[in-house]
Amino acid sequence: MKKILLVLLALGAPLLFAGGPIYTRYGYGDLLFYNGSRSYAMGGGGFAMLGDNFISRMNPASLSQIIRTRFSAGLDFSRYTTESTSGASTFMQAAFQGMALAVPLDKEYGIVFSFDATPYSAVSYTVGRSDTTLNSTQEYFGGGGLSTLNLGLSVSISPTIHFGAKFHYYYGRTNQLTKIDFSGSDRVDYSIDRSVYYSGLGLTLGSVIQDIGSFIQMPSLSKLDAGIILGLPATLQAREEVTSSVVSDTTFLSDGTSGLPLSFGIGFLYRPNERTNLVADLFTQKWSGVSLYSSLPNFKPQNSLRISVGVEFLPARDAVSYWQRVVYRAGATYNSTYNNISTQTNSNGEYVNGETITEALATAGLGLPISVDARLNLGLQAGVRGTLANGLQRDTIVRLSLSISGNELWFLRFDEE
């Protein structure tokens, strides 16, 4: 444990010089879709996954089979290589993936209470330019993002039908810092710091139905589980604070609202044998029509769609060999993001030919036993986002997730089965 803590601290150090893709300037930034350390390596899905070994951050119904108090926490470590027509640069980021705690209250009825703090979005970019008009060097930094504090509760109305609800408190800020450095000593260098603070409440409902075959009277689907989540739209309060180094004693304030969309996800879990899980998920958010406080003329939120598949494999149950007790995971995901960005204008100065930003990632990971009741989950995601067409940029992404999940009995359901 001590070693792991040291590693986590070491990984936090790169935050000091984090940059990132300029896409995060738009909307709330990158939406993170973090469903837990286990699903991270399985394409990010797993709405139908249940079990005592897993705290699902997205589907509260998945809590219902947790029989021991459980916690998890982790770090996400990303490396972006951004290409544009003007060149390429590489950034790295380290981010806390949050933590989660689940407490079973009634095993018979699957009543489990959970609390988690989970990042929702992230803004991180760093760009600069030389402006010959003003004879200055200009630097633009973005940071922050939304996070959530969540209270979840699950209940099982039958051994195979589970429901859950999760209350969200959204909070956080997005920040833009502009620094203007004039080359002449007579010019007054200055910076403008703009932050938008968000807060608001939200609700997600979820359900998991195990053994779909029994549910719909089709025995051939007896190894298939399904999970559904429905996230209700939310309205966040937004407060904008802008300060300038020129008038450091004055903060310009304004208030407004900003929306979060209706979201819907459906996922399936298929167990061909007791040591293998296959998952396939679809998650969509109705961003179209959502009013954002930080809207921009060249940014048009559009409905997003995320499709993911994954597999999880345990070589042997009750194995003596360490590596046979390791869980191996792999997956892939395709995400048509809510970003529709345009860099071209028509003769009226209106932005046209907006381009949808998509990303495709391959994932893999390991679940390493570190004690009887704990695992260290390693997850790796690699892929590309965006395009070089229409003046946009393409990001090559490599992410590493390190998380620890404690007090767990992995694949307990397999034993019960």
Next chain:
Amino acid sequence: MRVFVFSIVFFSCGCLNEPNAVGIDLLPTSDYPLVKSDTVYANSDSLAYAFITSEVDSRMFVGNYQSYTAWSFVEFGFTGFDSYKSLPILAVKLRMKANYSFGGSASPLGVQLFATTQNWHSDSLMVDSLLSNPTAYYRNPVIGSTSAIASDTSWFEVPISDTAIVRRSIIQEANGLGDGVLLQPLSINGIKGFVSGNVQSVDERPKIAVTFDSMGVQVTREVSATKSRSLTHISSANLVQNSNLLYLQNGVAYRQYLGFDLSGIPIGSSISKANLEITLDSAASARNSYGSDSLVSYYLSNDNLPASTSLKVSTKKTSSGKHVYNVEVARYVQNWLIPIVTQRRLLLLGFSERTTLDRFAFYGKSWPDKTLRPRIIITYTPPPQHRSATP
């Protein structure tokens, strides 16, 4: 652990920690600084007399020209004459090296000399004081005079006929020339400038040359000035010939306070550029090539004092046949936008204020052609304001 260390190395390798231009085209244009440019015109001006204590200046003036008059004092230290004290004095001359001319340079300079009292070091001494109470500063009668052409770089000489007063100086008696010599102009067609007694180079300073008779041989011994001072005068009434013009007068000196109406520039704006432009009326000006054709500006604090660190020197350009002096005043304007700053004026003076008599006449705030009025062209970014839904 090896996996973690490898991961850190992998993720860190080649990463950037300085902003660059990759992705800048995707930055919303609204994130760029909003740059505006406005021209503000002078809304107040004020001519101010500046008393110059010229006992450090490198040049001293003597002469009359139009309404200008210039007198000078020079002090000498009569030392090193011990072996000459008993020798007869054959001749005495005041010698000064000419290096400046204002007005009729070809006209002879008429000047007469008086022995002075110590009072001429008084800070408040002006030409008016000399005229109204001469005995307080110098003693009659005239001890020497001349009228001659003073060509630049040549030594201008004034014979001192009162050799007795020189002898008293040599033997350190009272009523000598130990307190200095006053040079009072007699001619009216020009003012000449001479190397003062304050310069570093002793050889260049004014001198008194005493010629002795040493057993039939003429021996000349010189003493150099140890201090000098000019008193140059023109009344403001005589200076200001046109109330629509602004005057700067070197050497006397007159300066200008200029105030500007900045109400159109939002408080909190970030000033990226601000240039004062002030246009010369050459016909109403009087200047030559002896000094720098430049102005100096100072930022004025709330209590109306020029801040020495705010000194700016002008550049000059020609626009539509007129000379336009340009001073970079971005920092002034930035300070003027601080709410607690009540003084939004600057001070203008000639760069060669202490060494020339140049007169600059500029088109003023009420000049009929607005394009010639004093103005500041300001490039700025307005302060952050509420921009609902368009951050």
